[in-house]
Amino acid sequence: MNFTILRFDEIDSTNTEALNQAKRGANEGLCVVARQQTAGRGRMGRVWISEKDAGLFFSIVLRPPLETRFLPLVTLMSGTAVHDTLETLYNIDCDIKWVNDVYVAGKKICGILAETTETTNGPAVVVGIGINLKSTNFPPEISATATSIEAETKQLPNVEALLQKLTFFLSEYCELFYGAGGAEKIREEWTKRSSYAFGKRVRVMLENETIHGTTRGIEANGALRVELDSGEIRTVHAGDVENLRSF
Ligand code: BTN
Numbered sequence: 001m002n003f004t005i006l007r008f009d010e011i012d013s014t015n016t017e018a019l020n021q022a023k024r025g026a027n028e029g030l031c032v033v034a035r036q037q038t039a040g041r042g043r044m045g046r047v048w049i050s051e052k053d054a055g056l057f058f059s060i061v062l063r064p065p066l067e068t069r070f071l072p073l074v075t076l077m078s079g080t081a082v083h084d085t086l087e088t089l090y091n092i093d094c095d096i097k098w099v100n101d102v103y104v105a106g107k108k109i110c111g112i113l114a115e116t117t118e119t120t121n122g123p124a125v126v127v128g129i130g131i132n133l134k135s136t137n138f139p140p141e142i143s144a145t146a147t148s149i150e151a152e153t154k155q156l157p158n159v160e161a162l163l164q165k166l167t168f169f170l171s172e173y174c175e176l177f178y179g180a181g182g183a184e185k186i187r188e189e190w191t192k193r194s195s196y197a198f199g200k201r202v203r204v205m206l207e208n209e210t211i212h213g214t215t216r217g218i219e220a221n222g223a224l225r226v227e228l229d230s231g232e233i234r235t236v237h238a239g240d241v242e243n244l245r246s247f
Helices: 014-023 073-090 149-153 159-178 182-193
Strands: 004-008 030-034 055-062 094-097 101-104 107-119 122-132 198-205 210-218 224-228 233-236 243-246
Touching: 004 014, 014 030, 014 055, 014 107, 014 122, 055 159, 073 094, 073 101, 073 107, 073 122, 073 149, 073 159, 073 182, 094 182, 122 159, 159 182, 182 210, 210 233
Parallel strands: 004 030
Antiparallel strands: 030 055, 055 122, 094 101, 101 107, 107 122, 198 210, 198 243, 210 224, 224 233
C-alpha cells in the first residue's frame, strides 16, 4: 500500500478530514494525523477527548475491493493491526474487545471508529484510530477505565515510530484481507488475539433489550455469536451494540 500522510497541528476530527479527502477522490492509503482534535468523535456519538500530544489521532482511507457484506471486518482487521503494533513495539500484552477496542489489563488503550462514504470512485471506508500516548490528562470519569502507552511502559512513546509500525501492520493486514480467503483469515487472526471470541460471559445492551450470555465465536461478517442462558444463539452486529461488558 502506498501511504500519503497529511499532518495537522490542530483539526476538528481526522475522520472528518479523511472522509472529505475520500469524497474528493483520495486513494487508499491517504492518512490524516493530528496532534490535537477539537471535535474528536468516538463510537455511539461519544466525544473522543483529544488533547495536544496526548494521543495518536490517526485516520486512513481504505477502498476495500470486497463485497459489502465483508466490510464490517475492516474494524476487526484494524483492531488486529493495532494489537500487533503495541505488542511488537512495546511488548504490551493486549486484548481486543469485540468489536475493535484494544485493552491492556482491563483498561482501554485504543478506540477505533470506522465510517463509510460513497464517493465518485466507489465506496470508501475511513478507519479512525485513537491510541492513548499518555494518561496524565485523563478526566476523572475515564481515568479508572483507560490506560496509555506511557502508563504501561513508563516511557513516552516516539510517535513517528508508532505511526510507522501502525501503517506497516495496516498494510500487511489489508493485503491479507484483500487476498483469496481474506475474510476468513482476518476472522482467524482476530479470534487468536481476543479473549472475547469464545467462552466470555457478556452483557450486551441492544436497542430494545439487554442480553446475557456466553460468546461462541464470530460469523463470516464479523458479527458476534452469543449463547443465551436458554441455549438460544443470538448474532450481534456491531451496529446493534450499545454496550458490551464482560461479567
Ligand atoms: C471509540 O472507542 O469510541 C472510537 C474512538 C475513535 C477515536 C479516533 S481518534 C482519530 C479519529 N478521529 C476521530 O474523530 N475519531 C477517531
